[in-house]
Amino acid sequence: MSPFRGSIPFTQESTQFRFNVADQVANITFTRPDKLNALTFEGYADLRDLLHEIPSRGDVRVIVLRGEGTAFSSGGDVHEIIGELLKMHSHELLDFTRMTGEVVKAMRECPVPIVAVIHGIAAGAGSVLALASDFRIVSRSGKFAFLFTKVGLAGADMGSAYLLPRLIGLGRATQLLMLGDTISAEVADKFGLVSVLVEDEEIESQLNALVHRLVEGPAFAYAQTKALLSRELDMSLSGALELEAMTQALLMTTEDYAEFYKAFSEKRAPTWKGR
Numbered sequence: 539m540s541p542f543r544g545s546i547p548f549t550q551e552s553t554q555f556r557f558n559v560a561d562q563v564a565n566i567t568f569t570r571p572d573k574l575n576a577l578t579f580e581g582y583a584d585l586r587d588l589l590h591e592i593p594s595r596g597d598v599r600v601i602v603l604r605g606e607g608t609a610f611s612s613g614g615d616v617h618e619i620i621g622e623l624l625k626m627h628s629h630e631l632l633d634f635t636r637m638t639g640e641v642v643k644a645m646r647e648c649p650v651p652i653v654a655v656i657h658g659i660a661a662g663a664g665s666v667l668a669l670a671s672d673f674r675i676v677s678r679s680g681k682f683a684f685l686f687t688k689v690g691l692a693g694a695d696m697g698s699a700y701l702l703p704r705l706i707g708l709g710r711a712t713q714l715l716m717l718g719d720t721i722s723a724e725v726a727d728k729f730g731l732v733s734v735l736v737e738d739e740e741i742e743s744q745l746n747a748l749v750h751r752l753v754e755g756p757a758f759a760y761a762q763t764k765a766l767l768s769r770e771l772d773m774s775l776s777g778a779l780e781l782e783a784m785t786q787a788l789l790m791t792t793e794d795y796a797e798f799y800k801a802f803s804e805k806r807a808p809t810w811k812g813r
C-alpha cells in the first residue's frame with residue numbers, strides 16, 4: 539500500500555491547513571506561513587482526501603483555497619525533500635509523484651467549483667494547485683513560478699503540461715514550464731492565467747462577490763459545465779457534441795431549468811436549488 543495514506547479518508551484536522559465550512563463555502567487555508575505554506579507529504583495527501591470527501595457532504599457550493607501570511611504556497615517542502623525524498627528508492631518516488639498527481643485529479647474531478655486566492659507567491663506545486671483551480675483571483679502582489687526545471691526536474695509536474703497549454707496556449711506554457719521563471723500578476727494576467735486581477739486591498743470584496751455568485755447560482759449546471767470542460771478536452775467534435783447533447787437533455791429535466799422560465803414569466807430572479 540502507498541505510504542501516502544491513500545485509502546484512508548480525511549477525517550480530522552490537518553496539520554498543514556485549516557478547514558471549515560460556513561454558509562456553503564468550504565475554506566481550505568494553508569497554515570504554514572513561516573515556510574510560505576510549503577506542502578509536506580501529509581499536506582498533499584490530506585488535501586486529496588479532503589477533496590474526495592467534500593462533494594459527498596452536500597452542504598458545500600464552492601471551495602476557496604488560500605494561504606495564510608504572505609504567500610499562496612511555495613510548493614513542496616524543501617526540508618522534507620532534502621531529508622526524505624532524496625533518500626527514497628525509485629518505487630517510493632513513484633508512489634509520491636503519483637500521489638501528488640492525485641491531488642490535481644481530485645481538484646479537476648470535484649464537482650464543486652474551486653477558487654484559488656493568490657497573493658504573494660504560488661511556486662512549484664503551489665502554482666499547479668492554482669492552475670488546477672477553476673478560478674484564480676490574483677492580487678497585484680501575486681506571482682507564479684512553475685519552477686520545476688530550476689530544481690532540476692521536468693517542468694511538467696502534477697499535470698501542468700496537460701493543463702497549462704490548454705489554459706494559456708502551447709507557446710506561453712513552454713516559456714513558463716521550460717524556463718521556470720517567476721512572473722508577476724500583470725504578466726500572468728496578460729498570459730491568461732488570471733481570472734480576476736485585483737488590487738491587494740480589494741481581494742476580499744472581489745472574492746466575496748465571486749463566491750456569492752457561485753453559492754447562489756445553479757450548482758448542478760456549474761458541476762456539469764466543469765465536468766464537460768474537463769472531459770471534452772480530448773474528445774473529437776462529434777463525441778463532444780453527443781456528450782453535450784446528453785448533458786443538456788438531462789439538465790432540461792431539472793427543477794432549476796423549470797424555475798428559470800417560471801421566474802422569467804413572473805418577472806423575478808430565479809431561486810436555484812441545485813437539482
Ligand SMILES: CC(C)(COP(=O)(O)OP(=O)(O)OC[C@H]1O[C@@H](n2cnc3c(N)ncnc32)[C@H](O)[C@@H]1OP(=O)(O)O)[C@@H](O)C(=O)NCCC(=O)NCCSC(=O)/C=C1/CC=CC=CO1
Binds near residue numbers: 663664
Ligand atoms: C521563490 C521562493 C518561493 C520565495 O522566495 P522569498 O520570497 O525570497 O522567500 P524566502 O526567504 O526564500 O522564504 C521565506 C521562508 O520560507 C521558507 N521556504 C520557502 N519555500 C519553502 C519550501 N518550499 N519549503 C520549505 N520552506 C520554504 C524559507 O526557507 C524561508 O524560511 P527561513 O527564513 O526560516 O529560512 C523561495 O522561497 C523558494 O525558491 N522556495 C523553494 C521553492 C521550491 O523549491 N519548491 C519545491 C519545488 S518542487 C514542488 O513543488 C513539488 C513537487 C511535487 C512533485 C514531484 C516532485 C517534487 O516536488
